[in-house]
Amino acid sequence: MTRPIAFSADPAFFVAPPTPSRRRLVVVAADDRLAALRAAPALAEAAEPVLVALPAASAVPDDALAGADVVVIEVDPADAGSSRRIAEVRASHPGLPVIAALQGADAATMRTLLKQGLADIARLPFDPAELAGQVKAIVNQSAALANGRPLAPMVVMAGSNGGCGVTTVITHLAAALASGGRRVCVVDLDLQGGEVAYYLGREPRVTIEALLDAGDRLDAELLASAVTDSGRGFAVLASPEAITPLDHVDDNRLLALLSLVRREFDFVLVDLPTDWTSWGLSLAASATRVLLLTNPAVAPMRQAKRRLQLFDSVGVASDRVAVVVNRAEHGLFKAIGSDAVASVLEHDILASLADQEDGIVLAQNEGRLLPEIHRHTRFGTDVEALARILTS
Structure with a gap:
């Protein structure tokens, strides 16, 4: 079962695997809500649970939170007292990770709660396995930060829209980033149309599907056996051979996998599907940066504007979203320039990449990158400039 939508604005959202130390979890909710958590093995494996039965609007006594490492608090958005008590806990325990538990919340409510600095949002009625996964993620985030292990930047x-050149750009960008000596990994999460490995002339032996299915067996050694060498200095986690339903992704396993990748590499690029999912939006919200690629034409720009509005509606910080114009025309007679795109989208343009589609198609038909057949091109120069921006 997948997790509910849980948008985090913290780029350290993806965290290291669980540590063996026991953490104290306090769950504050109405007594009938807690019934599903009593004697739940999954939750007990994640932390030492302490269940506190309180009505949704009752204040949380300080002694109930004594020794807590993570706290889950039921919230009724329609009750001002309920919302106020979570703010009071945040104010009195500023270093304590707080998960809000609520039922049927819309995007606006979740955005409001997350702006209060919450660690995550859980779904009511409680699902012990889902809640355990969220608690493990938060516990491991704390452990990773305490151990001074920063996670690598992750750019999504x-x-x-489809066909605007994401795979082309991400493969060339990875090569540009790797040329500076960084260990770079491209994670192809376009589960229904991903072609990153094949664009590079590689046929993967293992795909990301095997890693998502690995469960507790996932470790650095298994990851190393699954990556495909691009032959250009960077690694690829290839998309599945068979089409995978987008809603079949287990969020917890995806988070664990990306955490591992970010600890094993210096820079991570993620290729997402065009169709947005709850897990895709979670990745966007928690990425170091989101690159939204568009073409300078009416239909792609319309879709780009809709996606910017989607990001805003779910609380993805606008300063983490960057628009990149692909297949841009340069010179006096360009049809739609970057300034015009910025005006239409009401969003700054981070970079423009020259239109050299004919040469790129020729290279891809041979399983090569454009610089391998044309050493100096405007597109290649533009991609190198984008790589410098992302690492500056």
Whole structure:
């Protein structure tokens, strides 16, 4: 079962695997809500649970939170007292990770709660396995930060619409980043149309599907056996051979996998599907940066604007979203320039990549990158400039 939509604005959202130390979890909710958590093995494996039965609007006594490492608090958005008590806990325990538990919340409510600095949002009625996964993620985040293990930057790239060139850009960008000596990994999460490995002339032996299915067996050694060498200095986690339903992704396993990748590499690029899912939006919200790729044409720009509005509606910080114009025309007679795109989208343009589609198609038909057949091109120069921006 997948997790509910849980948008985190913290780029350290993806965290290291669980540590063996026991943490104290306090769950504050109405007594009938807690019934599902009593004697739940999954929750007990994640932390030492302490269940506190309180009505949704009752204040949380300080002694109930004594020794807590993570706290889950039921919230009724329609009750001002309920919302106020979670703010009071945040104010009195500023270093304590707080998960809000609520039922049937809309995006606006979740955005309001997350702006209060919450660690995550859980779904009511409680699902012990889902809640355990969220608690493990938060516990491991704390452990990773305490151990001084920063996670590598993760840039998520998505297109305004299909066919705007995401795979082309992400492969060339990975090569540019790797040329500076960084260990770079491209994670192809376009589960229904991903072609990253094949664009590079590689046929993967293992795909990301095997890693998502690995469960507790997932470790650095298994990851190393699954990556495909691009032959250009960076690694690829290839998309599945068979089409995978987008809603079949287990969020917890995906989070664990990306955490591992970010600890094993210096820079991570993620290729997302065009169709947005709850897990895709979670990745966007928690990425170091989101690159939204569009073409300078009416239909792609319309779709790009809709996606920018989607990001805003679920609380993805606008300063983490960057628009990149692909297949831009340069010179006096360009049809739609970057300034015009910025005006239409009401969003700054981070970079423009020259239109050299004919040469790129020729290279891809041979399983090569454009610089391998044309050493100096405007597109290649533009991609190198984008790589410098992302690492500056």
